[in-house]
Amino acid sequence: MIVANYDMLGRIFTGPELQLLIEENSHDLFDWPLTCPICNRQLTYQSASLERPFTYFSHSDGSADCFETKSTSDEHRLAIEYTVKALYNRISEVTGEPVVIDVEKWIGTREKFVIADVRVTSPLNIAAEIFYKTERLALGRRLRTVFANDFKSYLVFHTNGKHNPNRIERYLQQVAPIRVGRFDANTREVTLGDLFSAEQVTLSRSDRDRLPNYIAR
Ligand SMILES: [Zn+2]
CATH class of the missing domain: 3.40.1350 (Trna Endonuclease; Chain: A, domain 1)
Structure with a gap:
């Protein structure tokens, strides 16, 4: 997914927004968990690009992405x-x-x-x-x-x-x-x-x- 709930601030960020925050602050952003907006599971962030927009965040436990459906382009x-x-x-x-x-x-x-x-x-x-x-x-x-x-x-x-x-x-x-x-x-x-x-x-x-x-x- 490309969106994640940044619990400390109580709002959802996109991957590119978070990437910018990390680049600007370069530390301790992840002392607070990122969670899935849908199921509240913890998320893992990885640096990605807009060519592969859904790879920014994934469930840390490896379970399927809540936004993934077969019917949606x-x-x-x-x-x-x-x-x-x-x-x-x-x-x-x-x-x-x-x-x-x-x-x-x-x-x-x-x-x-x-x-x-x-x-x-x-x-x-x-x-x-x-x-x-x-x-x-x-x-x-x-x-x-x-x-x-x-x-x-x-x-x-x-x-x-x-x-x-x-x-x-x-x-x-x-x-x-x-x-x-x-x-x-x-x-x-x-x-x-x-x-x-x-x-x-x-x-x-x-x-x-x-x-x-x-x-x-
Ligand atoms: Zn989820």
């Missing part, structure tokens, strides 16, 4: 890991509470569910979806299911993905005054955009009729 996974960092640090800063966060997890029932790229279940419920090559966004079904299970949602668009986030946002703003998030593929900065809630975005039938099918259905 490396580029999508990178955006997911950076979103985990942005979301975790934001919630931790605002609430001051421990954050329980996971990736690729179900929300809903077997009959009616979505799989959230990033799912926070404490101290509040948030599902973040990172759109990369997905053709159809299915926001009507996705948001209905998320809201019905007491979650709110961030929608983050990879800037080199299938859809131009500016265009998606212009469409959505015809039905709600809301901004989407972005993963900037060049700078690797994540902006989360607005938190979609049932109060803000209903995506009623008439709303869905005003949106292109690839967004709403």
Whole structure:
């Protein structure tokens, strides 16, 4: 993985950020443990490069990487890991509470569910979806299911993905005054955009009729 929780500071850092800290301080950074943002196991750091971004951190006990899935491309996974960092640090800063966060997890029932790229279940419920090559966004079904299970949602668009986030946002703003998030593929900065809630975005039938099918259905 490329993100790690630096417990002493209570926030998540990326490998390149930590590498910079080490170069600047050159000592005793690791008197405090680094832990996995997902499972809290201790992590081992190794100097790496952006050609092999997921090798910065690994579970010290050798167990499989919590971010590794067969269904996700490396580029999508990178955006997911950076979103985990942005979301975790934001919630931790605002609430001051421990954050329980996971990736690729179900929300809903077997009959009616979505799989959230990033799912926070404490101290509040948030599902973040990172759109990369997905053709159809299915926001009507996705948001209905998320809201019905007491979650709110961030929608983050990879800037080199299938859809131009500016265009998606212009469409959505015809039905709600809301901004989407972005993963900037060049700078690797994540902006989360607005938190979609049932109060803000209903995506009623008439709303869905005003949106292109690839967004709403
Ligand atoms: Zn882990």
